[in-house]
Amino acid sequence: QFVESGGGLVEPGGSLRLSCAARGLSFSTHTMYWYRQAPGKGREWVATITSPSHSTSYADSVKGRFTISRDDGKMMVWLDMTNLKPDDTARYYCTEETYWGQGTQVTVSS
DSSP states (O other), X not given: OEEEEOOXXXXXXXXXXXXXXXXXXXXXXXXXXXXXXXXXXXXXXEEEEOTTTOOEEEOTTTTXXXXXXXXXXTTEEEEEEOSOOGGGOEXXXXXXXXXXXXXEXXXXXX
């Protein structure tokens, strides 16, 4: 249902753009989320973008650094991440909270 991409290794202070391609659902009717899971930790909510208003909300840990966006025509969701910190290291997932993709790994390290 969801295919995430765009992860990688980045130095602290760097930026990445994660992409999520959706297929097989009425994408424009679903609120979409990004979650992340660091090694040895539980899954953590990162950001939400609603439908149809595209209102956004963020976890305090990423507020002001991450931006979630979507294009309903392209069935895509993005997570723009700036000023990345080592604590942002995790596998990132997009979801509508029923179906989950395989995620994309983000590693922040010097």
